[in-house]
Amino acid sequence: MDFENKTVIVTGAGKGIGRATVELLIGRGAQVVALTRSAADVEALRHMGCRAMQVDLSDADATRRAALAALPADLLVNCAGTTELQSFLETTVEAFDHLIAVNTRAPMIVAQEYARALIREGRNGAIVNVSSVASFVGIPDHAAYCASKGGLDGLTRVMAKELAPHGIRANGIHPTVTLTPMAIKAWSDPDKAAGMLSRIPVGRFAEPVDVAEVILFLLSEEAAMINGISMPVDGGYMIA
Numbered sequence: 001m002d003f004e005n006k007t008v009i010v011t012g013a014g015k016g017i018g019r020a021t022v023e024l025l026i027g028r029g030a031q032v033v034a035l036t037r038s039a040a041d042v043e044a045l046r047h048m049g050c051r052a053m054q055v056d057l058s059d060a061d062a063t064r065r066a067a068l069a070a071l072p073a074d075l076l077v078n079c080a081g082t083t084e085l086q087s088f089l090e091t092t093v094e095a096f097d098h099l100i101a102v103n104t105r106a107p108m109i110v111a112q113e114y115a116r117a118l119i120r121e122g123r124n125g126a127i128v129n130v131s132s133v134a135s136f137v138g139i140p141d142h143a144a145y146c147a148s149k150g151g152l153d154g155l156t157r158v159m160a161k162e163l164a165p166h167g168i169r170a171n172g173i174h175p176t177v178t179l180t181p182m183a184i185k186a187w188s189d190p191d192k193a194a195g196m197l198s199r200i201p202v203g204r205f206a207e208p209v210d211v212a213e214v215i216l217f218l219l220s221e222e223a224a225m226i227n228g229i230s231m232p233v234d235g236g237y238m239i240a
C-alpha cells in the first residue's frame with residue numbers, strides 16, 4: 001500500500017491507535033495532518049514531520065475550524081475517542097454528552113468539511129471511522145461509550161451511501177481491547193481483563209499496529225470496492 005503524494009487527516013493522532021496509524025502512513029510516504037489535544041503530543045507529531053494542530057474535539061466550533069484548517073486532504077481517519085467508566089445506572093448526563101461530542105459528533109463535523117471540499121474539487125477520497133466492538137456488544141460500565149460508537153456506525157453507513165456517488169468511500173473498524181492509554185484506563189482490573197481475554201480466540205489483546213494496518217488497507221486503492229462495512233479487528237471476539 002503506497003501513500004506517496006497523499007495527504008491524510010488523522011484525529012487523535014497523539015497516542016495509541018492514532019499514533020500508530022501516523023507512523024505507518026509516514027513510513028509509506030503520506031503527508032499527515034494530525035489533530036489532537038495535548039500540546040506535548042502536538043510537538044512530538046511536528047518532530048515526526050506532521051502538520052499538527054491542537055484542538056479539543058468536544059468543542060463543535062473549534063472542531064469545525066480545525067477541520068477546515070486541515071484541508072486540503074485526500075484521506076481521513078477519525079480515530080480520536082474517549083471513554084468514562086460508569087455503570088448504566090450511574091451514567092451522568094455530563095459524561096454521556098462528552099462522549100457523544102468527542103466520539104460521534106466530532107467525526108461527523110470533520111468528515112463533513114473533508115467531504116464538502118472533495119466534492120467541490122471533484123476529487124475521490126476515503127474515510128475510516130474508528131468505532132469499537134462496543135458498538136455491537138453491551139459492555140458493562142460502557143453505556144455512554146457503546147451508545148457513542150453505535151451512533152458513529154449509523155453515521156458511517158449514511159456517509160457510505162451518500163458520499164460514494166461522489167467517489168468517497170466510508171468504512172468503520174471495530175477493534176477489541178487494544179493496548180493503548182485508553183485501554184489501560186478501561187481494562188486495568190486483572191479480573192475484568194482476564195474475562196475479556198478468555199473470549200478472544202487468538203488469545204491476546206490487539207496492539208495499536210494491528211489496528212493501524214487495517215485502517216491503511218481500508219484507506220487504500222486496494223479497498224476500492226469496500227464501502228460501508230464494519231470491520232472487526234478483534235481476534236474472533238465476535239464469533240457467535
Ligand code: NDP
Nearest residue numbers: 012014015016017037038057080081132177178180181182
Ligand atoms: P488513546 O487514549 O490512546 O488515544 C486517543 C487519542 O484521542 C489521544 O491522542 C487523545 O488526545 C485524543 N483525544 C481524546 N479526546 C480528545 C479531544 N476531546 N480532543 C482532541 N483529541 C482527543 O485511545 P486509543 O488509541 O485506544 O483509541 C483510539 C480510538 O480507538 C478511539 O476512538 C477508541 O474509542 C477506539 N477504540 C479503542 C480501543 C482500545 O481498547 N484501546 C478498543 C476499541 C476502539 P489526548 O490524550 O491529548 O486527550
